Amino acid sequence: MAEIKVGDGAGVAAAGRVARADLRTPAAAPQPAAAPTGGARDTASVLGIPETELTPRVQAAVSGLMGELQTLRRQLERMQERVGELERLADRDTLTPLVNRRAFMRELDRTIAQVERHGLKASVLYIDLDGLKQINDRYGHATGDQAILRFGEVVNDNVRRTDLVGRLGGDEFAVLLVQTDVAQAAHKAEGIAEALQSRPLVIDRAAVTLGFSWGVEALVPGRTATEVLDSADRAMYAQKQGKKAPVSA
Numbered sequence: 001m002a003e004i005k006v007g008d009g010a011g012v013a014a015a016g017r018v019a020r021a022d023l024r025t026p027a028a029a030p031q032p033a034a035a036p037t038g039g040a041r042d043t044a045s046v047l048g049i050p051e052t053e054l055t056p057r058v059q060a061a062v063s064g065l066m067g068e069l070q071t072l073r074r075q076l077e078r079m080q081e082r083v084g085e086l087e088r089l090a091d092r093d094t095l096t097p098l099v100n101r102r103a104f105m106r107e108l109d110r111t112i113a114q115v116e117r118h119g120l121k122a123s124v125l126y127i128d129l130d131g132l133k134q135i136n137d138r139y140g141h142a143t144g145d146q147a148i149l150r151f152g153e154v155v156n157d158n159v160r161r162t163d164l165v166g167r168l169g170g171d172e173f174a175v176l177l178v179q180t181d182v183a184q185a186a187h188k189a190e191g192i193a194e195a196l197q198s199r200p201l202v203i204d205r206a207a208v209t210l211g212f213s214w215g216v217e218a219l220v221p222g223r224t225a226t227e228v229l230d231s232a233d234r235a236m237y238a239q240k241q242g243k244k245a246p247v248s249a
Contacts, residue, residue, distance in 0.1 A: 093167040095145060096152030104166030104174055108225040111176060116221040122178045123185035123218050126232035127155070127192075128240060129171035130211045139203050150201050151210050158195045159188070173212075174229065185216040213240035 049058065091103035099107075114120040129151050136144040148171065155173060156165045164176040177185050193212070200207035215235025217228050 093152070096149055096167050097156060098152050098173070099164065099166045101166060101168045104164065104168065104176070105225050105229075107164050107166075108176055108219075108228065111178065112219050112221075112223070112225060112228070115219045120178065120219075121181055122176065123180045123182055123216055124228055124232050125175040125177065125185055125189055126215045126217070126229065126236045127173040127175065127189075128213045128236055129173070130213055130240070130243070132171040135203075135208070143203055146203075147201055147208075147210060150199070151196070151212070154195050154199055154210075155192055158192050174232070182216050182218050189214045189216065213237075213243060215239060 049062070054062075091099050093100045108124065111120065111122050115122060129148065132144055132147060135147050148167075152165070152167060152173065155175065159165060159175060159177070162178050163180075166174050166176075168174055175185075175188070177188060180188070196210050196212070200209045202208070213236050215232045215238070217232035217235065219228055
């Protein structure tokens with residue numbers, strides 16, 4: 001405000017005008033807070049926080065929460081990968097590169113459902129490795145394990161990718177053959193036998209030819225996986241009874 005001398009009438013009038021002018025001049029508006037960054041704005045949108053409430057302190061808290069969320073997400077992904085790995089291990093046989101009985105029966109159930117719904121043609125081979133007891137008694141159980149492993153590898157190498165080979169336990173195996181009737185499944189068994197002839201197990205410099213007995217059963221609507229497998233098992237046993245010791249050295 002300009003300096004006004006007391007007693008000067010013109011000065012008094014000027015002082016009044018200046019005072020009134022000061023009263024009419026609005027106070028300077030406060031500067032708005034800096035707008036939140038894009039990341040904070042996006043996070044606030046997700047969490048439903050109005051932008052007007054995104055103070056620096058709130059922004060820091062939100063950023064911390066989002067960091068923790070990312071960490072939890074990565075941990076969850078690792079756990080899911082681990083669960084998947086454990087599930088795969090739970091389906092594998094402990095000695096051979098084949099699935100175990102549990103996994104085979106599950107897939108057999110699924111295939112039977114496809115047979116019932118869509119008329120899929122499929123058969124199952126039940127296979128028993130002949131002479132395993134003689135191999136164990138003569139060469140030891142470690143060699144018997146080698147025989148089981150070699151047998152599983154040969155069978156697995158001589159089926160299609162769409163087929164499934166499982167070790168049911170001990171010296172018993174099964175092959176699920178899709179789009180295959182009983183005659184074709186029998187032909188497949190003969191092919192596996194020929195493949196075994198060309199891949200003998202060498203023990204103490206002696207070539208031991210592995211043999212097996214087999215039975216086949218078609219998958220038909222209305223029968224359970226257990227019933228189908230039992231029928232194939234009985235057919236295998238009947239064939240085995242009619243054979244002599246299959247192991248030769």
